[in-house]
C-alpha cells in the first residue's frame with residue numbers, strides 16, 4: 001500500500017525519499033541520491049557528468065516490527081580527468097560499496113551471530129524483523145529510470 005506524501009525526519013543526509021510502501025511485515029523505502037556531484041575514487045576529482053543510473057538495495061534495521069528495505073537510485077559519473085573512467089556514487093548513510101545491508105544492520109547481525117551462533121542467531125534475527133537470508137528481495141524490481 002503506497003503512502004502518499006512520504007516524509008521521514010531521520011532520512012540520511014544526501015537521500016530524498018520518493019516513496020514508502022508497506023505490507024504486513026515489511027517496509028520498502030524508495031529513495032534517490034541528491035548530491036550534485038561525486039568524487040572519482042582514483043583521482044579524487046569531483047564530477048557532475050552523469051553517465052547512467054541504477055538501483056541498489058539495502059536491508060536496514062527494523063521499524064515498528066517491520067523489516068526495512070531501502071531501494072536507492074544511484075548514479076554513475078564520468079570522470080573528467082581519468083580517460084574513459086566511469087564510477088558510481090555511494091548511497092550516503094547506508095552501506096559500503098557492494099553492501100546489501102546497512103552498516104548498522106550488519107553490526108547488529110554480527111553481534112547476534114557472535115553471541116548465538118549460526119542457526120539460533122538467524123532465528124532471532126528473523127524474529128526481530130532482521131532476516132539474514134540471502135534469498136533475494138521480497139519486493140518486485142523497480143521500473144527502469146526515465
Ligand SMILES: [Zn+2]
Nearest residue numbers: 040043079082
Ligand atoms: Zn578520476
